[in-house]
Amino acid sequence: MSKLNEHHPSKLHGIWALTKRELKKWLKEPIILLMAILQPVLWMGLFGKAMNIGNMFSSSNISISNIVLPGVAFIPPQSGSITISGAALSQMFGNLGPTIMQNIFGVEDYFSYMAVGMISFIVLFTTMFSGMSIVWDRRLGFLNKVLSTPVSRGAIIFSKVLNASLRAMFQATIILMLAVIFGLQVSSTFSVLNLLGVYAAVFLLCLGLSSVFLAVALRSTKWETQMAIVNLINLPLMFASNTFFPISQMPDWIQAIARVNPISYLTDANRQLTVLPLDASSLMLDFAFLGVFAAVFSIIGIALSWRYLTK
């Protein structure tokens, strides 16, 4: 019997080698990173700042004249009319804006609300496009070459998933830093340790989403197919969630979607960890949902990819 290759790669070794390759490629093309970051930053800057919802509710910009209430129903001695001064009204409604924001959005400025949502945005986009790289690997024959080496099939799949997660986490960090520079206001319960929670939540969603998109990508022979799928579902997924707007204000049928949409749970967890006062029980619920989502979908995705790679 001939002697075997003296080096037996561990499972981790293969994962690391392949992940390193992708990261290297990624770092060599800073323009791709820039483009990926630019989109959510534009949304954040234009949408987040332009949709000044807090101000919309505030009447301070509207000049209110004195309101005269006809006094018919009033008590006789004061027949005539009641006059409330415009100044008093303005003051009253002026406080109403922040109150409404607080009640509906939980924060006083819309920018803080949606900026955190942009983390979900970048997670969704990064994971969706991560599947694309395996389409190229397959078309260019790289995938076949790796399949003929002792690297396990699992390592090939997992390195892709890991890579998507690392990218998304890195981009989320940049988004968060930019948001702080643009005026994100953290809540009183925020501490630096909460950021670990943000990473954990981001990682869980990445795991589930990228596994699924990887399985889809492996089966689509053209990258155009993958593009079409991504473009078709990403905006609906974003808008049928709490990324831009609270679920409670949506019509029932959108609410139904938003409540099973994992994006909502990631966004909510991230908000609680940063801009909202932390509510332990609902944060637990968010993590539980994300955890189950990650487990179920990564198993489905990895199983499908596995079957494809061992055909």
Place this chain on the structure above:
Amino acid sequence: MSEEVIRTEGLTKVFNKHLTAVDHVNFSVKQGEIFGFLGPNGAGKTTTINMLITILKPTEGKASVLGFDIAKQDNNVRNVIGVVPQEYTADEDLTGLENILLCADLYGIPREVAKERAMDLLKLVELTDFKDKKVETYSGGMRRRLELACGLINRPKVLFLDEPTLGLDVQTRTATWEYIRKLKKEFGMTLFMTTHYLEEADALCDRIAIIDHGKIVVVGAPEELKHSLGGDIITLSIKDDPDVSELIRGIEHVKEVKKEDGSYRIKAEYGEVTAPFVIEALRSKGYTVTKLMLTEPTLNEVYLEYTGKSMRDTEESREAFRAQRMTMRRARA
């Protein structure tokens, strides 16, 4: 152990339950030889190689590489083989050296050992001067050599080459042949290659198997196969294209006559002696020979003999054509 490095028994691959790409193929490859799979595109060459390198699972039949079963001991197989795929798989964004080291990582070779081997391999394929250049700046020949180096990083006992000179110009092709011969001579390596270039199979392979429609039609050394045709080939055309097969058949030393679109293919012993007799016989009956060609049998004749069609006319599958065009485009870029 026997000196059989690769052995297949009824190896079969059926895609989507009805497309039989490889149909009960039996062959064996001996230690230290260059074994070639010759056939047109879509004949099942790449599918066979993909089964042997454990990328595809056979639908039926068995095969072993260095005694390891390709289905049951696939990881053992992967450890002892090297693969040079048809495509250029090197990462264009990385340098040549980085690409080789990546391959080394895939085999779990420690960094120190890998670096040493990479330098040796770069020297072997004469890419040392370009090792720190991005692969996107490489020419087709350089890329092919880099692929070769990557395939050798784990010091394989068997090297699989899928269309190693596809899309290369003649000079680069001849140079690539030299590298392949060197591997055989200096390292005693066993090589399994596929090709659809007859000259390549003829020049490089110790033994070839001609494969067509997923079946092996004949196996043997190129010389042996040519010899087995039993004579030279006289090709001739006659004015107005009358049917004179019977007349020619009656001439001494003529073994076989085939008429194919306007010309006759005559198989004859001592072709240079027989040809004048053929012309004479035809002229005496009033026919005018417009064209005559005398050839010693080449692999194309062998191919024609066993598959009934010329290598050049075989249609190409669309998928293979597309993949090939892509590889060629990258080769030229």
